[in-house]
Amino acid sequence: MSRSDSSSAEFDAIVVGSGISGGWAAKELTEKGLRTLLLEAGPPIVPARDYVEHVQAYSLPYRGYGNLRKLEAQQPIQSQTGACDEWASKFFVNDRDNPYHNDPDKPFLWIRGRQVGGRSIIWGRQVYRWSDLDFEANAREGIGVDWPIRYADIAPWYSYVEKFIGVSGQVEGLAQLPDGEFLPPMQLNCAETHVQGAMARRWRRERVLTIGRCAILTRAHQGRAACHYCGPCWRGCITHSYFSSNGSTLPAAAATGRLTLRPNSVVAQVMYDERTDRATGVRAVDAHTLQTLEFRSRVIFLCASALESARILLNSKTARFSSGLANSSGELGHNLMDHPFGAGARGTLAGMEEHKSFGNRPNGIYVPRFRNVRDRDPRFLRGYGFQGGGERRDWRRGATGSGFGAAFKNALLKDLGPWHFGIGGWAECLPRHDNYVALHPTLKDKWGIPALHIQCSWGPNELALLKDMEVTAAEILEAAGARDIETYNEQLAPGLCIHEMGTARMGRDPKSSVLNGWNQSHDVPNLFVTDGACMASSGNQNPSITYMALTARACDYAVGQLKRGDL
Amino acid sequence: MDRREFLEAIAGISALGPTLVFAQELHARAQAAVSLRTLNPVQDAAVTCIADLLLPETDSVGASSVGVNRFIDLLLTESLPQAQRERFLAGLAAIDARSQALYGAPFATARRPQQESLLRLLDVHARSQNPAPAESAARAGESVSAEDGFASLKRLVVFAYFTSEPVAKGLINAPIIPGRYDGCVPV
Numbered sequence: 001m002s003r004s005d006s007s008s009a010e011f012d013a014i015v016v017g018s019g020i021s022g023g024w025a026a027k028e029l030t031e032k033g034l035r036t037l038l039l040e041a042g043p044p045i046v047p048a049r050d051y052v053e054h055v056q057a058y059s060l061p062y063r064g065y066g067n068l069r070k071l072e073a074q075q076p077i078q079s080q081t082g083a084c085d086e087w088a089s090k091f092f093v094n095d096r097d098n099p100y101h102n103d104p105d106k107p108f109l110w111i112r113g114r115q116v117g118g119r120s121i122i123w124g125r126q127v128y129r130w131s132d133l134d135f136e137a138n139a140r141e142g143i144g145v146d147w148p149i150r151y152a153d154i155a156p157w158y159s160y161v162e163k164f165i166g167v168s169g170q171v172e173g174l175a176q177l178p179d180g181e182f183l184p185p186m187q188l189n190c191a192e193t194h195v196q197g198a199m200a201r202r203w204r205r206e207r208v209l210t211i212g213r214c215a216i217l218t219r220a221h222q223g224r225a226a227c228h229y230c231g232p233c234w235r236g237c238i239t240h241s242y243f244s245s246n247g248s249t250l251p252a253a254a255a256t257g258r259l260t261l262r263p264n265s266v267v268a269q270v271m272y273d274e275r276t277d278r279a280t281g282v283r284a285v286d287a288h289t290l291q292t293l294e295f296r297s298r299v300i301f302l303c304a305s306a307l308e309s310a311r312i313l314l315n316s317k318t319a320r321f322s323s324g325l326a327n328s329s330g331e332l333g334h335n336l337m338d339h340p341f342g343a344g345a346r347g348t349l350a351g352m353e354e355h356k357s358f359g360n361r362p363n364g365i366y367v368p369r370f371r372n373v374r375d376r377d378p379r380f381l382r383g384y385g386f387q388g389g390g391e392r393r394d395w396r397r398g399a400t401g402s403g404f405g406a407a408f409k410n411a412l413l414k415d416l417g418p419w420h421f422g423i424g425g426w427a428e429c430l431p432r433h434d435n436y437v438a439l440h441p442t443l444k445d446k447w448g449i450p451a452l453h454i455q456c457s458w459g460p461n462e463l464a465l466l467k468d469m470e471v472t473a474a475e476i477l478e479a480a481g482a483r484d485i486e487t488y489n490e491q492l493a494p495g496l497c498i499h500e501m502g503t504a505r506m507g508r509d510p511k512s513s514v515l516n517g518w519n520q521s522h523d524v525p526n527l528f529v530t531d532g533a534c535m536a537s538s539g540n541q542n543p544s545i546t547y548m549a550l551t552a553r554a555c556d557y558a559v560g561q562l563k564r565g566d567l
Numbered sequence: 568m569d570r571r572e573f574l575e576a577i578a579g580i581s582a583l584g585p586t587l588v589f590a591q592e593l594h595a596r597a598q599a600a601v602s603l604r605t606l607n608p609v610q611d612a613a614v615t616c617i618a619d620l621l622l623p624e625t626d627s628v629g630a631s632s633v634g635v636n637r638f639i640d641l642l643l644t645e646s647l648p649q650a651q652r653e654r655f656l657a658g659l660a661a662i663d664a665r666s667q668a669l670y671g672a673p674f675a676t677a678r679r680p681q682q683e684s685l686l687r688l689l690d691v692h693a694r695s696q697n698p699a700p701a702e703s704a705a706r707a708g709e710s711v712s713a714e715d716g717f718a719s720l721k722r723l724v725v726f727a728y729f730t731s732e733p734v735a736k737g738l739i740n741a742p743i744i745p746g747r748y749d750g751c752v753p754v
Contacts, residue, residue, distance in 0.1 A: 054743050058732035063638070065726065067646045187750035229748045352751075359748035395739070399725040400718075402690055404621040405683075412729070413627065413738060416754065 011297040019118025022303030023245030028555035030256040042114030051236025083234040097446040109495035117246040128541035144431035145507035148517030157549035165243040166221040169213030177368040191390025191419040198480040215243035231360025306532035310503035326521040335431040342490035344424030345473035347482030364389035380464040388423030392416035425469030501532030519554035605643040612675035633731040658716020661709040668705035689717035
């Protein structure tokens with residue numbers, strides 16, 4: 001598309017970012033009749049060419065070991081997450097082109113995917129509803145700002161998105177983790193069933209082990225095939241059996257005939273007209289030509305990810321908004337959160353060696369939050385959920401196990417080894433004003449857009465949760481009769497959970513929040529932010545389903561407002 | 568490399584010098600493995616010898632048959648950052664030095680029972696007691712310990728063997744598209 005035809009085009013809506021939130025915004029807005037321009041910073045994805053989930057290790061140059069020297073040079077940050085492997089590193093950004101700054105003693109790992117579909121290609125696919133235990137927590141404890149919505153406001157939208165994306169899971173009837181519109185659950189394996197039974201005997205319904213709830217199809221759904229259990233979803237899925245923008249929302253949006261998708265379009269700013277007090281469009285840079293492009297529309301949805309959406313607004317200063325567009329509250333960029341994780345325990349379970357699992361289940365187990373659900377723990381606020389699972393490690397145990405020679409080799413070839421079981425926690429992070437992002441005074445990315453300075457560290461509550469996760473995981477393993485129990489706390493830097501959120505929070509009061517209860521800017525009525533930036537607290541659940549539900553809800557509201565002429 | 572250069576190159580590794588038979592083997596290896604880009608013939612001999620002791624040819628292929636040494640050479644040449652590569656090679660040298668100190672010969676030329684004895688010693692996961700004084704003395708002066716060197720090598724050998732096409736496809740042959748998941752079925 002040349003400058004002339006795109007910049008003169010008038011759209012009803014512009015959506016920035018084609019990941020989980022942006023894909024949903026594009027689908028909803030186009031289906032509701034809006035001519036929508038979807039701008040994506042990265043290149044197009046062609047599944048038949050780019051998805052590599054069935055490529056075997058021996059077909060790769062380094063058999064999955066990766067070219068560490070190249071990763072160190074080009075993706076030293078991205079490669080710290082496991083999915084950035086020899087197959088899938090192409091779905092993560094080049095760190096040299098996409099710099100950011102943090103103080104050396106406050107590391108933050110910003111993991112990004114810039115391509116059509118964004119991180120929906122590489123996400124963890126875990127899907128957990130929030131409850132009022134989460135939405136009421138800030139108000140109850142006097143932390144941050146109160147959420148302007150409650151579970152009843154979002155519950156129908158959870159159902160709406162679950163029915164479209166397909167979520168497999170087990171109904172449990174737990175108040176703190178509401179059930180959803182589930183496809184049949186995946187099976188637990190032998191070890192997990194054993195631990196589930198041991199936990200039920202010891203903790204009844206207080207600590208429940210259930211199969212992970214995930215956006216992976218256990219039967220054909222919405223024209224997509226059921227999972228074939230090849231395993232490595234993060235390398236793509238040619239059958240679109242897990243939810244991604246590419247396989248679900250973008251085709252739905254395209255089918256309306258009202259979607260214009262423009263890849264390689266790096267949005268730098270939202271344009272604003274003081275006279276009308278409205279956003280008028282966005283200014284972008286063509287990723288290849290570096291040409292500046294301008295696009296105009298009646299409503300704008302920022303779905304570029306929590307930090308990118310904040311960056312765009314911080315970079316959109318005007319006379320009225322001298323510290324960034326829509327920032328009369330001064331909270332834009334602040335209250336950055338991520339989920340503390342990487343603490344738990346693992347061990348081996350004796351017996352069950354006559355049984356194995358068949359197929360590569362791309363999902364694990366979940367233990368819903370049990371801290372501060374009914375009782376009040378004196379050590380910390382909020383809580384965590386455990387994720388993990390059981391497995392037999394087959395030949396992989398040989399790399400660090402003992403032995404050598406014919407017996408060693410034959411054991412690795414023919415025996416699957418003992419059952420291992422491990423769990424680690426995903427904890428809630430409290431919002432703090434002093435965890436923030438700001439534009440760096442001099443550092444710019446490859447496209448000349450100011451880079452972020454990121455200031456983020458765990459507070460005492462997060463550290464206390466991490467400690468409890470480590471000890472309590474071991475307690476659960478002991479209750480299950482595990483042996484050789486090892487606990488761990490990897491002391492991971494914030495960011496690595498890839499659940500960054502909170503940088504344009506929702507709230508009731510324009511003085512202390514950026515967005516209202518409809519993800520709408522308090523300051524600029526035709527500007528919406530529906531990615532993780534909107535979060536007023538973090539919960540401990542994997543957040544994507546909440547972004548999807550909030551996005552669909554915000555689109556419904558925005559289109560209603562547009563039709564009434566209120567935007 | 569001609570034979571004279573080759574003999575000079577390996578002469579320094581042992582006060583006793585390599586046995587003639589070993590030298591011939593090494594030379595043959597040097598000729599055959601011209602494609603190796605990082606491992607020299609001495610290092611290649613240690614890698615190949617230890618790899619075949621770890622995962623010997625039985626009724627199924629062994630480590631050297633599937634080119635474990637060539638894959639390790641590829642990783643050393645193209646993938647491992649310099650510090651890691653140097654550490655790996657120092658680990659190999661430490662294994663040879665330990666063998667030299669204990670048996671008067673580098674690992675690949677030690678006698679088979681000596682090689683197996685040293686591997687048992689280095690396979691620290693299996694070792695339940697402290698090393699004997701002679702072993703402790705032999706360890707002195709190794710910047711990267713032979714134990715560390717062996718652990719690194721073992722990880723790479725196991726990885727290289729089981730990810731090779733003949734083993735992954737021919738021996739393990741896990742279905743790429745299982746089509747279903749069963750959590751608990753008989754082995």
